[in-house]
Amino acid sequence: MDLKSENSSNGWTTTDINLEKLHKIATELILPGRFLFRLLNGALVFVTNLMARILGSNPVRRHFHLMLSAVVLFGPVLSFWASKYSIFANSNHYLYRKFLKSTWGWTCIFTASFILLLSLSARHSLSLCLRHLSRIGLVGLLWWVCKRLLTLLEDASGTCYEPMASAEDTQSSASSGQTLLLLHEDQTKASCLRAHMLWRGYEVSQDVLILCLCCLLLVEELSVFGPCLARAKPQQRSPGGPLRFVFLLCVVLLAVWISLLLCLLTHFPTFPAQQLGGALGYLGWRGLYQGWYRLKPSWGCPGLPGEGLLTTTYGDGQAQ
Template structure:
């Protein structure tokens, strides 16, 4: 198990630093635009990743928020307790996951509503015959029709938000002191490595979404919503009192007040 600690130590300077947090939003937007232009101007041949039934899409992206919660919940809980020794601070930081869940639920609901309002029902994906008798997506699908509306990319939204959220939360690793408890150190290292792997999967799937799926406008809107969700929380609300606060960075904390000042 020492190899786990060594791997975590090797990844730490590459994933947990200010430059990554500063550049990641711009990098994601550039990645989305670059992949979108490839799709529009020089489409890549079909591959395993262009099939929506690929294993990463079916077992990971379809449950992206669940995977993110599953790993962030124990990671935030353990690391913040090790840093602050304050259960109240831990509970407040964990409430960021509730805020993220509310954002995910609200945004996906709005996306579906927009698609329903802007769409029409057709007999097939060729859009060859309009079926006016089915005015909603649900009715259209029940009639085995094809609903064509403005389908904002939920993958671009959710993956960009999850990527930025994980990037923010793992910054606590610089402040964690676990040398007195090797068992907790191993647990933290395992969770950090798992989050690092998940981060790489999300970035890769974000890129494949840009290259193979959706129109460019749908991906731009989806990515912008993800970036705005991150900015509204980690760059605005979490800096305010009566919020979940930011993860501690680089220095140990004595209380919740110092958590917000870093």
Template sequence: MWVQMFLNTVLVVLTDLAARFLGNTAFRQHFHLLLSAVVVFGPTLSLWVSQHSIFAKKSHFLYRLFLHSGWGWTFIFVGSFVFLLSFSIRRSLLLSLHHLSRLAVAGGLWLGFCKLLDLLENTTGSCYESLNVEVANGQPLLVLREGESKKECLKGGMVWRGYEVSEDVFFLCLCCLLLAEETAVFGPYLSLGGVSEAPLRILFLFCVLLLGLWIFLLLCLLAYFPRFPTQLLGGALGCLIWRGLYQGWYRMGPSWCSPGRPGHGLLSTKNEAEDAESKNHYN
């Protein structure tokens, strides 16, 4: 019994601290600037990291397990948290699905931009086959192979030259900003005295851990696999989509064409309910 009480106390303390930090106004206003600084200056970490580290291998299980299926992890944890939080306040399945549509829109835009980037890369790039002949500068002689896509070119062990945007950095930046936006409402919710059972707190804690993992993987990619300016372009694209959605479209308010901001219609409803109860009490 005391073990359960101890674990519950630890859970409450950790989630309260994390919710207070993520819900802080300064953090919400400047997190995108911090993330931008990480993308710009992160490649300089390659001067200090060891290329013999386990994180210097793309076959590391963190890259394979989380990075290659990142949207799945994001939708599972963030989607569960958003759904449970909204449903516990309003008990409305339609409203909960309306809030979940923010994740679907972000995921759809990410997928659409990835398809567009692949199309642009295949259109503007070229595939070259390396011959065992060195030219004057010591570089191998490359022969153009026409009609090869980027995927087929790299799979065949050949060299691809062309414009490129880092899809991994694009994904990580977008997911970090999305997680920060969606979890920031938990702090104000708790400050208003919202009911916070263990399942909701556990989901919130998982979201915080996922945010930390995405930031860690972003630093690993920038430090161990620096690719300028492709990573900078990927980060800029992720920030651009976040600004267009959370700082633009979603601020229009909930409607048939907009899911609204995180917490819209939830925290205000709780305030209205408390005001109504206080009026009834005094009457």
């Protein structure tokens, strides 16, 4: 009995020692983790405050569309200095394949997430949140209508050609100095390009259109974060980390869209198709954010970004 009691006591002692060691190891790991978390959180707060101050400033809010217009108009001039061996000169680049064809999808997901978190943080009102989210739906509807109309216009005004493939035709075309083509009148632009034939007609760059529209949309929606931070500062109620992180993702997305726009204008200039696309994107933003959204609620408009949110504090549902 004495041996068993000694073994059991020794066993408990060993277990206690192991638990103490595990506790010390966990403590040593938690302390650096907390320090790293505070460091990252401080960096997130600093960067988001800086970007919110920049995007919420009067020069950016009033003149960003002018800067974007200058980029669209004079961006093709950069093609004289661009290298054809650049990685961005390849139309199959990763950015083009993964982002350019799904520009509206990325913008819709990130912007809607930011509006949702901002609305719920400022006002716990589902109706107000849905009203602000409806702006994204209206822009999406505008993009779908423009895309369908431009596709119909291109199919109606363009023509599909197939180069002559025989040797005799090739010799005759070389002697005349002109490329002989076979006409295909029953082809649409999509089917013509899928068949590796040539499409000639009036075109409007849909890529430049949606990039300009998304850039203007992001600036409009993100510009209210700075005033919201200013409203929340006196009450010492800073927005949470998830809202700041989503805001930072939206800023990164804005930078990606501007970079893609510059790459398209520099390496694949098509005048005046790209300028027409930029003009349509500007007119769409102008008609919604500078026109309809400024009307009274009786007109069924969802209102401007931040409307109904800047009069409340974070975490408080009562108006100031």
